[in-house]
Amino acid sequence: MSLQEYIKDKYNDSPLWFVEECNNAIANMRIVNVLDKKEYLSGNHAILNRPNEQFNGKEFISRKIVLNYAKVMVQFQSAFIMKNPITLSGKENVVGEYKKVYKKGKIHQTLQKAMDGVIKYGDSYVYLYFDENKVIKPKLIPSESSYAVFDDFGAYVAFIEHFTTIDNISYWYVYTSDSVIKYSDHGGNQREITTSKNLSGLPIHFHSHNELDELVGRSDLDDYIGILDNMEDLISKATDSFYRYISGIPVLKGQQLKGEGLPTHAIAGGIAIDTDADFKFESNQFDYKAFEALYKTLMQALLDVSGTPAVSMNQSSISNLSEVSIKLLFSLAEIKGSMNERYMREGIDVLHEQLRAMMELQGIVFTDEDYESLGTVFHYNQPQNEKDIIDNLKTLHDMNAISLQSILEQNPYVNDVVVEMERIKHDTNSQPNNGGKLTLNNGSNGQSLGQTQVNQGN
Numbered sequence: 001m002s003l004q005e006y007i008k009d010k011y012n013d014s015p016l017w018f019v020e021e022c023n024n025a026i027a028n029m030r031i032v033n034v035l036d037k038k039e040y041l042s043g044n045h046a047i048l049n050r051p052n053e054q055f056n057g058k059e060f061i062s063r064k065i066v067l068n069y070a071k072v073m074v075q076f077q078s079a080f081i082m083k084n085p086i087t088l089s090g091k092e093n094v095v096g097e098y099k100k101v102y103k104k105g106k107i108h109q110t111l112q113k114a115m116d117g118v119i120k121y122g123d124s125y126v127y128l129y130f131d132e133n134k135v136i137k138p139k140l141i142p143s144e145s146s147y148a149v150f151d152d153f154g155a156y157v158a159f160i161e162h163f164t165t166i167d168n169i170s171y172w173y174v175y176t177s178d179s180v181i182k183y184s185d186h187g188g189n190q191r192e193i194t195t196s197k198n199l200s201g202l203p204i205h206f207h208s209h210n211e212l213d214e215l216v217g218r219s220d221l222d223d224y225i226g227i228l229d230n231m232e233d234l235i236s237k238a239t240d241s242f243y244r245y246i247s248g249i250p251v252l253k254g255q256q257l258k259g260e261g262l263p264t265h266a267i268a269g270g271i272a273i274d275t276d277a278d279f280k281f282e283s284n285q286f287d288y289k290a291f292e293a294l295y296k297t298l299m300q301a302l303l304d305v306s307g308t309p310a311v312s313m314n315q316s317s318i319s320n321l322s323e324v325s326i327k328l329l330f331s332l333a334e335i336k337g338s339m340n341e342r343y344m345r346e347g348i349d350v351l352h353e354q355l356r357a358m359m360e361l362q363g364i365v366f367t368d369e370d371y372e373s374l375g376t377v378f379h380y381n382q383p384q385n386e387k388d389i390i391d392n393l394k395t396l397h398d399m400n401a402i403s404l405q406s407i408l409e410q411n412p413y414v415n416d417v418v419v420e421m422e423r424i425k426h427d428t429n430s431q432p433n434n435g436g437k438l439t440l441n442n443g444s445n446g447q448s449l450g451q452t453q454v455n456q457g458n
């Protein structure tokens with residue numbers, strides 16, 4: 001179904017169809033959900049609504065302890081997959097041009113923000129455009145201003161960016177496959193302001209998996225907030241219980257000596273009692289063991305659900321730093337990271353297609369074969385035993401079971417494989433008596449890693 005057919009079928013060809021699209025109930029529920037998540041991340045938690053209580057005839061101001069673990073976990077998940085720049089792989093001519101576009105447009109920084117939005121709100125939208133200097137730039141559209149338009153068959157037919165300024169003036173940017181139309185209600189009525197040509201296509205939709213709706217994502221915060229609300233309620237009430245009964249109630253049993261009375265302030269005061277009398281403080285027992293067990297159970301559930309390693313939250317300590325122990329500690333994080341990587345790959349594939357079309361407008365053309373060689377490699381931000389990795393790569397190389405390029409891709413000290421390959425070629429060309437072979441040494445013992453044949457392009 002085309003956009004024109006969608007407007008005719010659903011809005012009877014109304015020229016202000018985009019206003020009705022933004023005001024429908026489903027769109028409003030999604031925007032309210034995004035704003036609620038922003039409020040929660042800014043510290044507005046349910047525990048702050050806890051009422052005060054009456055104690056000993058007076059108002060007792062209850063504790064309202066906010067635990068902002070959700071923000072920390074979102075930051076961890078985002079940094080785990082996107083902190084290290086992704087590596088582009090493929091034929092040198094394609095990778096070289098794409099790297100220039102990535103660097104000039106600061107695309108990786110935008111992808112980091114997009115990943116952050118997917119985790120927080122379930123969806124992120126990125127639009128590519130040419131700036132005044134003809135540089136390809138990405139624009140991250142705020143989630144609370146994003147309205148994707150899907151037809152009855154789930155096809156992505158249009159996109160609306162809608163926001164209202166502090167002056168109560170509303171703006172709508174309607175993105176179609178070939179144009180971007182700006183509307184405003186400045187002056188009282190909605191009217192078209194400008195129309196420009198869309199050279200990239202519809203904004204790229206990054207989204208997570210949603211069991212109830214495959215067209216939009218689901219926020220990871222929905223899994224955390226319920227557990228955190230219980231943790232905040234537990235620790236706030238436990239703190240109240242501790243402070244409320246910390247002093248206890250003075251109790252005197254039996255006969256006190258004549259002429260001696262119980263001081264008004266029993267703490268730090270002395271009293272005289274008869275031989276058969278007894279004096280003590282009575283207080284409720286604070287069952288800290290039960291509190292500790294409940295709190296640890298909730299914390300472990302939070303770590304399990306979020307896929308956050310306990311060691312990264314200072315919840316456990318390790319002594320054996322072998323590669324196997326690190327992988328075990330980060331096994332859940334790797335599973336979670338692989339899912340987030342899949343969500344990002346789906347969007348990055350569309351991003352590369354749009355970049356290809358925009359580069360062709362600049363005269364940079366690739367064949368289908370060259371373009372299909374383009375790939376992306378994610379480098380998870382997790383601790384590694386680099387010595388074990390290097391030893392394993394050396395063993396594989398000695399067995400002739402791995403190429404030099406694969407070694408560089410797995411090398412923890414190399415971030416840019418293409419540049420490193422060029423440097424190795426340059427170093428090889430500077431050794432004319434070597435016969436075109438590069439000898440890699442393993443440390444100071446002078447043991448050869450093997451002679452690696454490097455293609456010099458001739």
